[in-house]
Amino acid sequence: MAAGDLPPAATEHKDQGNSHFAKKEYEDAAACYERALALVPDNAVLLSNLSAAHLGNKAWGAALAAAERCLAADPAFLKGYGRKAAALQGLIRPGHAEKVLREGLARDGGNTYLREELARLLQEEDGDQSPRRARDGSDRPLRDMMTRMGPQITPAAPWPADVFQIAMFGDAAAFRSAFRPEHLRLRGLEARLPLLHLVVMGAQRLRPVNSAVGMDHAGVMRQLLAAGARADGRDATGYTALHHALAHNPVLDLADILITEGGADVNAQDRFGTYPLLSVCMSGAAESARLLLKYGARADLKDNDGCTALQMSQYNPEIQKLIYRAKEKVPDTDVRSCAGCGKTGNKLSSCAGCRSNTYYCGRDCQVAHWPKHKTACKAARKAAAAAAASGSAAPAAAAAAAAAAAGARSGSGAAKASAKPAKPLPKTLRVPVLLGEECLYLQSLQAPMANMMSQAAGLGSRPIPSNAAVDTDPGQLRQALAGAVRKATREHTMPIKVQVPCPPGMAPGMQLGPPDSSSDDDEDETAEAQKRAQGRRRARTATAQEVMGQYTMLCYNRDRTVVFQLDGTCGSGKKLRHLIRRQGVLGLKGYFAAYFDAECVGEDGVPTDIILSTAMLAVPNW
Incomplete structure (x- = not known):
């Protein structure tokens, strides 16, 4: 009910209350509002005014009760969210206050009052969070401070209260006895570490050394969240507890609690613009990436220097695969099960x-x-x-x-709109196979780079799976191809993956811009030159430059026992290349059903061509 809709008696009490409030006579103002509410009990304006009077008198509990009554009467009354948040801040429950303000902003993101209240809360809680960049060197002081802080973060450090040490040890019973709400306002050391951060750091530092028996870091964390600690509270570098929990020596159970029970933002960015998934890509913690992607982490956010997790994942094949699966909404599992008997394994x-x-x-x-x-x-x-x-x-x-x-369990393969209509495609394409020895070596830079970054992050050398571990012996690869000819027929096709070259100037893992809409005749080679080059490829006399040219496509099966390249300069090869550009995963790769017929096979039993269905397969669990 609006103020103008109040009965005359209630309006009189309200006006008297406003007069007392202006004079900071908060008790008298509250009494007047109470008398008005006796006449109209569910008026949101009067309840908001009553809450404001209690706030002025620092009666936080009464202010909270009045604000909750206000929102119950009218959930769309946005000022009520501000009153409730102010009462929660007075009770030293900043995490709950932040959630209330964000609830109000979810109703009206442009509300100036709520935006200002949230900005004030974050400034009071987190202090200076101005951005820093590596390119201009402004990040160095903070990074030097991080280096100094690492060895100092121990239970014996000069913490502002004993409860910080108890939190590090994960002693839930002792924490329950020692904790006071005012401890949420304290910050530890030069890094201004909130109490919630100490729970994570204690679990990371003490769990590997001591037995987990007697430690209950999860219990301490739940106590803090229930008491109103901010799940997204930041230290001097802008790190949240989730940043710390997942980057180095991850504690996945605590990270899960922060997200599911504390509502932590999985995409929160620190002062460098780094977000948890980007940190995980640098540390190589695949299980951390799996957890973040499960809860909607984005891989395309840029840090302050323009780097994304999608770009960084190229140095860790396992994390890169998880990101691609999440992007294409493919089930994150390598475990196959027989639809008939339920048997599991990879040989299905x-x-x-x-x-x-x-x-x-x-x-x-x-x-x-x-x-x-x-x-x-x-x-x-x-x-x-x-x-x-x-x-x-x-x-x-x-x-x-x-x-x-129809109820099938298929993956996603949504096509991307093309700026130029695609030409009609035949049901199949017969594409020339390239087998110059230069193309039989599939080099993987990802595994050594991932190991290098893991060592730099202090995690030591670890076995990180290569995304392209193949046998590079030419004889064995030709033998495998000859075997594939006998198995892959029109009736029993072989699923293969085809990758087109990354466009010049584009880093692997980056999202393509507009899809390739050039026609099948748009190439910069003359027809005669193309024909000569194709002849040399087919005769196994292609030069390295021709074999590894910008239109050559890499092709292999699931277990990479069959690896070869396809000629992307001929008519059918161009059609295949453009099809992948338009409809493939990130415009870079596609999955096809392939087979060989009698015309595909050379005199030595090794194929010179392969036939692919132009109906691309759903993205499999490769």
Whole structure:
């Protein structure tokens, strides 16, 4: 009810209360508002004024009760959120106050009053949080301070109160006895460490050394969050407790509590612009990345120097894979299970019809499961065939949508809109295979770089899986290809992954801009030069420059026992390359059903061509 809608008697009491409030006679003002509320008990304006009078009198509990009544009467009355937050701050519950202000801003993000209240709270709690950059050297003082602080953070440090030491040891019972709300206002050492940070640091430093028996850092953390500690409280560098919990020597249980129970922001950025996922990419902690991505962490945020987690992940293949899976919404698991009997393992085969994430351990299970799977399988194949035949820009997406509608467990493969309509594609493309010896060595820079960064972060050398560990013996690779010819037929296709070269000037892992919309005839080589180069490739006499040219595509199967390259300069190769640019994962790679026929095989049994279906497969769990 608005002020003008009050009964005359209530209006009189309200005006008297306002007069007392202006004179800072808060008790008298509160009494007047109470008399008005006796006439109109659920008036949000009067309840807000009553809360303000109690705030002026520092009666925090009464102010909180009045503010809660105000919001119960009218949740859209935004000033009530400010009153409630002020009362919570008076009770030294800054975390709860911050949440209330953000709830109000969720209703109206442009409300000046609430924005100013939130800015004031953060300034009082966190102090100077001005940005720093490496490029101009402004980050050096803070980083030097971080270096000094590392050895000093021990239980024996000169903490402002004994409760900091207790928090480091994770003694929940002693903490319950010693903790007082005013401890939330204290900061430790030069780094201005909040009490919540000490819980994380204690778990990181003491758990590996001492037995976890008798330590209950999770219990201490829950006590602090319940008491109103800010999950996103920052130290002098802008680090939150979540930054610390996941970067070096991660404590995943505490990180999970911060996110799920404390509401910690998984994308919070410190004074350098660094966010938890970016820190994790630098430290190489894959399980930390898995946790962050599970709760919606973004990989495309830029720090103050323009670096993203997506770029940094190129140095750690395992984390890079997790990020790509999260981006494409592919289930984060490498464990396959037979749809028929439930048997798990990696030696299961996907349905050859729809190539969805439906696996079988053998023909018997596939036949037994067919009545349940056939509707989804047929719908996916029909949609993919129709899309490919009509030249649709999204045959894979059509197949995935059809399979999903029928209950199939398929991945995502949404097509990207092209600035120029794609030409109609045939159902299959016959693409020349390149086997010059120069292309048989698939070099991986990721594993050594990941180890180097892990050592620099103080984690030591650790076995980090390579994203491209392949046998580089030419004879064995040709033998594997010859074996693939015998197995991959039109009836039993082989799923393969095709990668197009990264465009010049683009770092691996970066998101492409507008998709490649050039026509299949747009190349900078003359037709005659292309024909000569193609002939040399087919004759196995291609030069290294020709084999590793900017239009050459890398191709391999799931376990990388079959590795070769495809000629992207010929007509079919160009069509395949443009298809991946338009519809592939990040415009850089795509998955296809492939096979060989009699015309593909050379005299030595090694293929000179491969046939790929233009209906791209859903993104598998590779």
